[in-house]
Amino acid sequence: MQRTKAMHTPSAAKKLFFAHALLPGGWAHDVVLTIENGVIAAVADNSSSAGAEIVSGVAVPGMPNLHSHAFQRGMAGLTELRGETQDSFWTWRQLMYRFIDTLTPDDVEAIAAYAYAEMLEGGFTSVAEFHYLHHDEHGAPYGDLAEMASRIAAACIDTGIGLTLLPVFYNFSGFGGAVPVHGQRRFINDPSRFLALLERSREAIKPVDDADIGIAPHSLRAVTPETLGEVLKAVPSGPIHMHIAEQVKEVEDCLGWSGQRPVEWLLDHVAVDRRWVLIHATHLTLEETVGIANAGAVVGLCPLTEANLGDGIFEGPRFIEAGGVFGVGSDSNIEITAPGELKQFEYSQRLRHRIRNAVARHAGETTGRALYEHALVGGAQASGRAIGALSVGKRADIVVLDDTHPDLCGVIGDRWLDAATFVTGKSAISRVYVGGRQVVEGGRHFKRADITERYRRVVKRLASL
Numbered sequence: 001m002q003r004t005k006a007m008h009t010p011s012a013a014k015k016l017f018f019a020h021a022l023l024p025g026g027w028a029h030d031v032v033l034t035i036e037n038g039v040i041a042a043v044a045d046n047s048s049s050a051g052a053e054i055v056s057g058v059a060v061p062g063m064p065n066l067h068s069h070a071f072q073r074g075m076a077g078l079t080e081l082r083g084e085t086q087d088s089f090w091t092w093r094q095l096m097y098r099f100i101d102t103l104t105p106d107d108v109e110a111i112a113a114y115a116y117a118e119m120l121e122g123g124f125t126s127v128a129e130f131h132y133l134h135h136d137e138h139g140a141p142y143g144d145l146a147e148m149a150s151r152i153a154a155a156c157i158d159t160g161i162g163l164t165l166l167p168v169f170y171n172f173s174g175f176g177g178a179v180p181v182h183g184q185r186r187f188i189n190d191p192s193r194f195l196a197l198l199e200r201s202r203e204a205i206k207p208v209d210d211a212d213i214g215i216a217p218h219s220l221r222a223v224t225p226e227t228l229g230e231v232l233k234a235v236p237s238g239p240i241h242m243h244i245a246e247q248v249k250e251v252e253d254c255l256g257w258s259g260q261r262p263v264e265w266l267l268d269h270v271a272v273d274r275r276w277v278l279i280h281a282t283h284l285t286l287e288e289t290v291g292i293a294n295a296g297a298v299v300g301l302c303p304l305t306e307a308n309l310g311d312g313i314f315e316g317p318r319f320i321e322a323g324g325v326f327g328v329g330s331d332s333n334i335e336i337t338a339p340g341e342l343k344q345f346e347y348s349q350r351l352r353h354r355i356r357n358a359v360a361r362h363a364g365e366t367t368g369r370a371l372y373e374h375a376l377v378g379g380a381q382a383s384g385r386a387i388g389a390l391s392v393g394k395r396a397d398i399v400v401l402d403d404t405h406p407d408l409c410g411v412i413g414d415r416w417l418d419a420a421t422f423v424t425g426k427s428a429i430s431r432v433y434v435g436g437r438q439v440v441e442g443g444r445h446f447k448r449a450d451i452t453e454r455y456r457r458v459v460k461r462l463a464s465l
């Protein structure tokens with residue numbers, strides 16, 4: 001009973017007491033967070049717990065997930081079978097197109113709810129949903145253009161996760177305005193229908209407490225300079241996300257089309273700034289790497305998916321040295337865990353450069369802390385919402401680590417984040433709050449049973465790639 005109540009009561013003012021919390025200035029002790037309407041209204045350290053709910057464990061800011069295609073959770077594990085030719089990103093994409101052939105709005109809602117519950121259990125308190133499955137199975141728009149967007153919103157309400165909805169502008173199938181292929185029929189809009197969809201999507205997210213909206217031109221492959229320009233001109237604010245330079249073939253095709261590499265082209269032709277989030281940005285020259293950092297754009301890394309799809313490895317140390325900002329996303333949702341994405345990122349850097357502690361910024365800093373703080377900053381910027389820190393004015397998105405866990409009980413401070421990142425993964429996450437509402441207890445989402453049952457029914461029907 002009480003659990004249901006915690007999910008649904010509008011969050012009146014409340015106070016939470018933590019023995020330890022990671023604040024913007026570092027670790028603080030005996031911390032009381034006062035939360036009003038989902039927002040942190042006051043932070044006091046060295047405080048008494050009187051009048052506050054005492055929460056055992058270590059409070060850290062919830063991690064924003066800056067890139068997800070929720071529906072792809074439903075095909076996790078189904079594409080690991082060797083095909084007739086050498087498998088690659090592109091053969092995976094064929095299977096993905098097949099998977100969406102028959103997905104209904106109900107399916108998408110059920111899969112998204114399951115993915116979002118897992119995100120919350122995995123330490124992600126918000127999701128930037130890069131949403132492109134717009135139309136019905138014949139490629140015709142639904143009666144409500146934003147039918148599918150409203151299902152994403154419903155899954156957010158169901159699970160309590162925060163949302164930045166990114167309706168995707170997908171116009172063509174390749175550089176230079178190539179005609180879309182059959183498998184892309186459910187994604188395609190021209191600028192005017194896309195802008196209408198965007199307006200309807202703004203309405204669709206209104207019932208979600210913790211939500212905002214941006215746009216996502218899918219990739220340079222999916223737009224032309226003209227149609228991209230038209231959409232950008234019509235949307236003067238909010239985050240802009242785009243897949244870019246993920247595959248070598250994509251870089252080659254872009255060179256063939258324009259004589260420039262994707263990031264080089266973008267930096268030259270579009271006013272890239274802090275609104276921009278470049279997803280993957282895997283294959284870059286040093287000049288492009290530094291160019292993104294100088295533009296103030298975020299690089300959105302999805303290390304588990306990038307490994308699964310055989311994309312390649314982003315250049316971390318040079319980007320960070322140049323002051324670049326990055327965050328992490330779960331993308332194809334093959335495995336959903338914030339610590340897991342951070343670990344995979346660090347490990348790929350270690351393998352690429354044959355070094356250790358690649359991301360720590362100075363002697364004496366631990367890698368777990370550095371990874372976590374980098375990704376909070378990038379994730380919040382990419383989400384365009386007031387999240388990513390336990391400080392006044394931010395949403396009360398809180399992840400609580402279990403400091404009695406055998407791998408955490410003997411250490412303190414930054415070492416908690418090292419243990420959670422490299423050793424325990426999400427098993428050290430005990431509680432999660434979004435906008436001050438508790439949604440995870442003992443590592444389990446409050447609605448896990450119901451959401452799982454619904455998901456099971458859907459995937460049993462779909463699991464035949």
Ligand code: NGQ
Nearest residue numbers: 069093219243246305309331
């Ligand atoms: C996507 N996913 O939109 O889901 C893409 C594949 C494409 C990743 N790029 C399709 N990881 O890029 O054309």
Ligand code: ZN
Nearest residue numbers: 069130243331
């Ligand atoms: Zn993606």
